[in-house]
Each structure stands twice: as structure tokens, then as C-alpha cells.
Amino acid sequence: MAIAKRTERSRTLILDAADELFRENGFAATSVEQIAQRAGLTRKTVYNLFASKDAIATQLIARVEAVDAPYRDRIAANEDMRSLLVDVLLDSAGWCLANPALARLALAPVDRPRLAPPPGRPSFQRLVRDILVLGQQQGAIRADENADLMALILLGIYGQAMLSALESGAITEVEIANLIRIVIEGIGAASR
Numbered sequence: 001m002a003i004a005k006r007t008e009r010s011r012t013l014i015l016d017a018a019d020e021l022f023r024e025n026g027f028a029a030t031s032v033e034q035i036a037q038r039a040g041l042t043r044k045t046v047y048n049l050f051a052s053k054d055a056i057a058t059q060l061i062a063r064v065e066a067v068d069a070p071y072r073d074r075i076a077a078n079e080d081m082r083s084l085l086v087d088v089l090l091d092s093a094g095w096c097l098a099n100p101a102l103a104r105l106a107l108a109p110v111d112r113p114r115l116a117p118p119p120g121r122p123s124f125q126r127l128v129r130d131i132l133v134l135g136q137q138q139g140a141i142r143a144d145e146n147a148d149l150m151a152l153i154l155l156g157i158y159g160q161a162m163l164s165a166l167e168s169g170a171i172t173e174v175e176i177a178n179l180i181r182i183v184i185e186g187i188g189a190a191s192r
Contacts, residue, residue, distance in 0.1 A: 081135035
């Protein structure tokens with residue numbers, strides 16, 4: 001039992017150290033050696049617990065994505081899907097702006113395909129999909145299309161907006177709400 005607790009404590013130290021260093025230096029400029037030093041562990045210990053720096057980044061992203069219970073409670077309570085989606089994307093935007101190095105990794109999976117979520121773990125895409133399913137049930141989202149595809153479309157647009165926001169430094173609640181409105185209503189000319 002003591003080994004399991006020590007291993008988990010070491011994993012936490014590594015993740016916390018990596019989180020700090022990625023914020024300070026960015027992902028590319030941070031080495032496994034620096035992470036080990038910051039965590040107060042050896043490089044060998046880091047590699048015993050994580051296969052690579054990418055694996056550490058994946059775990060940091062997964063740690064954030066796993067905290068979706070409050071949103072899931074709101075889905076279960078049949079809350080208005082638009083306000084829920086605005087809150088989810090605003091919370092995500094806040095995290096992205098506070099963690100730009102990790103956000104760039106999470107938002108640019110083409111550059112880093114290994115960061116795709118493994119099956120069975122919570123993911124941001126699944127959460128957004130489930131909110132869109134709620135919207136289908138509420139009649140706010142078209143029910144004749146697959147929610148997975150619509151989530152990909154919405155998140156593709158959101159991801160590009162966030163990558164732009166990471167360059168400019170901000171995205172507002174009004175901009176998030178407008179993005180959602182345009183995606184839901186479509187980009188075609190409004191009927192008169």
C-alpha cells in the first residue's frame with residue numbers, strides 16, 4: 001500500500017511541476033529533466049511513471065477534462081442548453097488563456113495526434129456532444145443530424161477562435177455566445 005501511495009504522490013508532483021513549467025516556459029521549451037528537478041525527483045522516476053513529455057501533457061489535459069461533473073449535473077437537470085454551452089465554452093476559454101502551452105496542444109491535434117483522448121476517459125468533445133443531444137431533446141438543435149458530427153463542427157470553429165484568442169489574449173462572453181448563436185442558426189442569410 002505504501003508503494004502505491006508513493007507512486008501516486010510522485011505522479012502528482014510530476015504533473016504539478018510540468019503544469020508550472022509549461023505555463024512558465026511553454027511545452028517545447030520544457031524538458032523532462034526540468035520537470036524532474038522541479039518535482040524533486042530523478043529523471044528515471046519520471047520516465048518510470050510517464051513514457052514521454054507528451055504523456056505528461058496528455059495527463060494534464062485529461063485532469064482538466066475529467067472535472068465535468070458539474071456540467072453533467074446541469075445536463076441531467078435539463079438546463080437550457082445554450083446557457084450551459086456558453087458556460088462550458090467560457091470556462092474552457094478561461095483555462096486555455098491561463099494555460100496557453102497546453103491549450104495549443106489540445107487545440108491542434110493535427111500537430112500532436114497522440115493527444116487524442118483514449119477511449120473511456122472523459123473528454124471535452126463528449127461533453128459538448130452531450131450538451132448538443134440535450135439541445136436536440138429541447139428542440140433547440142436539429143435532431144436530423146448526428147450530435148457527434150455537430151460537436152466536431154462546433155468545436156472546430158471554437159478551436160480556431162481559441163487559437164486566435166491565444167494570439168490576441170482574450171475572448172469575451174459576448175463573442176462566445178455569438179459564436180454559438182451563429183453555429184446554431186447557420187451562416188446562411190436570415191430569412192425575412
